Amino acid sequence: MLELQALSKHFGGVHAVDDLSLTVNRGEIFGLIGPNGSGKSTTVNLICGVLPVTAGTISFEGHDITSAQPHRAVAAGLARTFQNIRLFSHLTVWQNLWVAQGRTDGHESSRFVKRWLAGDSTARRSVSDLIAFAGLSDRGDEYAGNLAFGEQRRLELARALATGPKLLLLDEPAAGMNLEEVRELDERLRQLVERGITILLVEHVMELVMGVTDRIAVLNFGRKIAEGTPAEIQNDEAVQEAYLGSSNKA
Amino acid sequence: MDDHLIQVLSNIGMITFIALSAYVLLLTGEISFGQQAFFAISAYASGIATAMWGWSFWLGLLWGAGVAGFAAFLLAWPTLRMRGLYFAIGTLAFAEMVRLIFEVFHYQIEIDGEMVGPNGSEGFRGIRYIFENNISEFQYMMIIYALLASVLVFLFAIERTRVGAIFRMLGEDELLAEMQGVNRTYYKVMATVIAGLIAGIGGALFAHMNTYVEPKIFNVMLGVHSLAYGLIGGLGTALGPLIGVSLDIGLLESTRMFTGYRMVVFGGLVAILLIFRPRGLLDEEAVHAIRSAWRRKTPSTRQQSEIDAPD
Numbered sequence: 103m104l105e106l107q108a109l110s111k112h113f114g115g116v117h118a119v120d121d122l123s124l125t126v127n128r129g130e131i132f133g134l135i136g137p138n139g140s141g142k143s144t145t146v147n148l149i150c151g152v153l154p155v156t157a158g159t160i161s162f163e164g165h166d167i168t169s170a171q172p173h174r175a176v177a178a179g180l181a182r183t184f185q186n187i188r189l190f191s192h193l194t195v196w197q198n199l200w201v202a203q204g205r206t207d208g209h210e211s212s213r214f215v216k217r218w219l220a221g222d223s224t225a226r227r228s229v230s231d232l233i234a235f236a237g238l239s240d241r242g243d244e245y246a247g248n249l250a251f252g253e254q255r256r257l258e259l260a261r262a263l264a265t266g267p268k269l270l271l272l273d274e275p276a277a278g279m280n281l282e283e284v285r286e287l288d289e290r291l292r293q294l295v296e297r298g299i300t301i302l303l304v305e306h307v308m309e310l311v312m313g314v315t316d317r318i319a320v321l322n323f324g325r326k327i328a329e330g331t332p333a334e335i336q337n338d339e340a341v342q343e344a345y346l347g348s349s350n351k352a
Numbered sequence: 353m354d355d356h357l358i359q360v361l362s363n364i365g366m367i368t369f370i371a372l373s374a375y376v377l378l379l380t381g382e383i384s385f386g387q388q389a390f391f392a393i394s395a396y397a398s399g400i401a402t403a404m405w406g407w408s409f410w411l412g413l414l415w416g417a418g419v420a421g422f423a424a425f426l427l428a429w430p431t432l433r434m435r436g437l438y439f440a441i442g443t444l445a446f447a448e449m450v451r452l453i454f455e456v457f458h459y460q461i462e463i464d465g466e467m468v469g470p471n472g473s474e475g476f477r478g479i480r481y482i483f484e485n486n487i488s489e490f491q492y493m494m495i496i497y498a499l500l501a502s503v504l505v506f507l508f509a510i511e512r513t514r515v516g517a518i519f520r521m522l523g524e525d526e527l528l529a530e531m532q533g534v535n536r537t538y539y540k541v542m543a544t545v546i547a548g549l550i551a552g553i554g555g556a557l558f559a560h561m562n563t564y565v566e567p568k569i570f571n572v573m574l575g576v577h578s579l580a581y582g583l584i585g586g587l588g589t590a591l592g593p594l595i596g597v598s599l600d601i602g603l604l605e606s607t608r609m610f611t612g613y614r615m616v617v618f619g620g621l622v623a624i625l626l627i628f629r630p631r632g633l634l635d636e637e638a639v640h641a642i643r644s645a646w647r648r649k650t651p652s653t654r655q656q657s658e659i660d661a662p663d
Contacts, residue, residue, distance in 0.1 A: 177533060
């Protein structure tokens, strides 16, 4: 579904991502792990079109999206969450989800008028669904910035889902969560896969990665040093050396 | 109504256009020091149309606003890649450039044995359509407010649509907006053009009320003020800039309460507001609170989300 081929990103002399190739298959949860600064977030930014690629190609469902602008990547069916929660805090929960309903790529003007006149009930319904999915049913009118931390996390996931993605890129969704919340997230991700969404999970929290993913790729200094099932990765010597160090937490 | 009051109210109305123009860009997160350029472009273009080409006022107004909107469209492309401070500098440079071009812009024709038209720094005299057609000052004031009301209704309508939400999204977090599928270029150009059109309407009205314009009217202080009006009145609603203008022109300038110290008082007001209400008197939260209070008063058994859906 998503295919990176010999992808590289250099910042001056720093090779943030170096000759990275990997394939994410439809319907799986693919884990991308690695020590801090190993190029995980850069990879996500490259896929979304936020950063220009130095070399290599990215294709999504057979289409080349290497140099697609972010909104084109979104239109193609990509969505992401951010390492630190990013929401429109001066907009309501409702508005945060509403805008992404229906593609806003600029070719909607005529449809827009029609929808405005017709009162677009489909979009309204799906926003309500998303709010319910995020467990925020009675908070729709609240400013996103006034929500509690956990609520904001759930809203952020709903915000990404609002674009109707086929592939969801999650950048450290479990950061700052306690074990209970991690279990909830684990459950939520499985629900998404059942809904037919493929997930690329960038994560530090091993309890989540090892439990929920189908396959994992390990990055170190921008290079892929291992790929395989969670069990294979846990027993990989190169990974243990580079990432887990001597104290094998996993 | 006495003449002084009519004049003050007309001034408030006209300046509100340029304040609204800056407001639209503030919504999208851009600080423009250059909206006076579109005001100026339309003042000249509409004046040329009515005084020299013999067009009617309404046609001249449309033409002026259209030229200003087109100029905004052209400006949008080079400034698109500029953010924050650089956008502010870019727009300032553009506006000064426009002003300096009008300083050397000569285009005169003879009408009834008199030379009419822009004459460089001497200005452009004889935009007399309003007088020649016996439109009273009161009537002209009503024209100003009718147009202002239309623009406000237009902006309210936009606020309630997805476009309005997108403008605010871009203002808060451009990258995130793009990751929600928003075509940044498209909406930024749209906001710039809308801002140019609105400033253009004001510029045409200004030229015809004053009967003459000169380049130095459109200096950077006009742009700075128009920015400040939105920030004083509040960015939560399009009424904010109107409140800002009313406070400054209506209260400070016209009552001559602080003769000589007006700019000091105005500057102080801006500074105090930036500390206590950085997004103005009627900021988003205030508007939201007022709306919710209003809603609670009107009995309704509908679901909150149904009322909320602003389409």
